[in-house]
Amino acid sequence: MRISTSMVFNQGYVGIQGNQYNLTKLQEQLSAQKRVVVPSDDPVASAQMLEVSQSDGRTNQFVKNGDTVESTLAISETSLSSANDLLSNLKTLAIQAGNASLDNSQLTMIQSEVKERFQQLLSYANATDGRGNYLYGGNAIDNPPFVADSSLNVTYNGDTGRRDVQISDARQVPITEVGSAVYGDAISNTAVFDNVRDLYNLLGQNPRPATYTTQLNTIMSGLDSAQVRLSTTEASIGSRRSENETLQSVGQDLDVQYQTRLSNLDGLDLAKTISDFTLAQTALQYSQLTFQKVSGLSLFNYLS
Template sequence: MRIATTTIFSLGSNALQMHQSDQAKLQAQLSANRRVLTPADDPIASARILDLAQAQSINGQYATNSATADSFMRLSESTLQQVTSTIQNVQELAVRAGNPALTASEKKTLDAELQGRYQELLGLANTTDGQGNYLFSGFKGDIKPFTETSFGQVTYQGDDGKRLVQISDGRQLPISEAGSDIFQKIKNGNGTFVTAYNASNTGSGIVGPGEVTDPNKWALAPAPRDFSIRFQVLPDPANTSKNITTYDLVNNTTGVSLIDGAAMPRAAGTAFPRTYAEGGDIEFKQLATDPVAVPPVVAWDYGIKTNVKGVPAATATTNDSFSVKTSSDVGLFATLGALSSALNTYQSGPTGQAAFQNQLNTALSNLSNSLGSVVTSQAYLGARMNETDSVKDTTEDMKLQYTKTRTALEGLDYAAAISDFAENQMVLDATRKSFAQVQDLSLFKYI
């Protein structure tokens, strides 16, 4: 069988190129520490590796998002902690202001400190994250949330939205709190109803905040649940040197007594249905001791009670009274404004002291509710920060698992690769030598 010289050269050249290509591939794998360099090396593994690379990228972004969310919420939580401390300082100031030994000028001195606390709170409410985004403006991160028109009159310019950050496939985490929820939408009174004195009162009566004995019954009370406690003071028939104080519970909407159904106002000099006992419970329900009304009053129970301390007053034309209404929203800054007004308008004497104490009690109650609102927001932030910590652990675990799986798919067995490299190098050297010897078989060498 005859073999052409060109065939011998072609076979040798092809073998040499093949071994050189194999050697180059092995060298590239060793340099990159990867088995799969191109999809042709392992199409199925390449597809899996591509999916894993995308999953790793998304997982890394979730980790970045979690860190960003955690940083923002920690700043918010730190700011709210300062708000908490400032409100507590205002509460201490209000308690000090209640000292009856303080004069009117001393109470005005306390107001100077109060105004400083007010400005401090306003600054905290308008805190930014260092990049110009306001913490408490809802979705409107670039809008200053609170603007002041006058002392105590603050307008919220943000919205009620919460900024969301994607921290995992199925979770968008709220990282912000709407300033309206923290600083404005705060229920006054005890959170269910609010008691207040009438500015025209002339006695020394001080109304308590009251309590709810049955929330369901209060919810069924006739809307808009606007009532008043009215007092009457008349000479005691048994001892004209003494007075008997009585009171009535009136539905301000209908102008009718809840106790006996009588229309208001009653005839001058008429005693009211219940006898007043200082500090005793004033219950908004039908009592066995109530007078029998004609026509009879349907049994009623609104599930609340309060009390009045001091000495209410009444004249032939006026009666001291206190209102009882459903709680409504009051802003923290409005509460501070009302407290400032009370400190500046204090008047000595039983009536003035009672008016001031009623205003002070209202302020303390609202401050307590404001503090509760801030603490609740802190609790929500704390829960979400715990969630970001949990997500961080999960993303780290996923990162490790993705890396492990990807390494198994494209990782290089160094021992086997080095052995193959050495073997292929030996074969390549042999191919080169044999090819060189084949080149000497040409007849032209002997011409």
């Protein structure tokens, strides 16, 4: 069989090119610390990795959403708790005002304190999530949901919807409340504020009206009902926080599982790859040296 010069060069070139390709591929894997650098390295594993990565991305987004939910609901729960405590304080003031021995100047002092409590209550009802979004306007988050005039008459400017945030594939939770349901009732959208306003106005009447005690009792009954509504909303928020915490924990566990799966699909055996890289370097060097020697052979070298 005749071996032409072109065959020698072609075989040598193919051998060198193959070794160079192997060396380059191993170098890419070492640089990326990955077994699958491009899909063609392992099409099946690459497709599985894409699916796992997408699932992990959704899970991580849900966990991030859960962080927002926790922060927002925690602020809302705190504001409701503070509002509830304030209503207890107002009931105490109303009981004090029921003391028949108090004179008008003492009632005026209580009235002044009631007005301060009114302003505090208004600030709780207009609480924001720390990013400027109002918590008790339903879907209307850009403007204060409750606005008071100089006579302590309050108007609700929110709507009846709630903003939902996705915390899992199958679950959304509301992070805003309908203020007219929290601070109002079936008759008035601003029932809580109406009670406080009525208390303020009653304490300013001189002389006391004949129905003074009856009106005080009605106001205190209204404050009791308001506390029930606030407590009910607070309990609902606490339940949502608990559910969100559970789903966040599940999401974090899933993330670990997804990362383990990705590592199994794309994990690089570093020791073996380094060994293969060294071997590929040696093979390339020998193939280059061999090609150099073979390509230099000639019958003229043996003629004297």
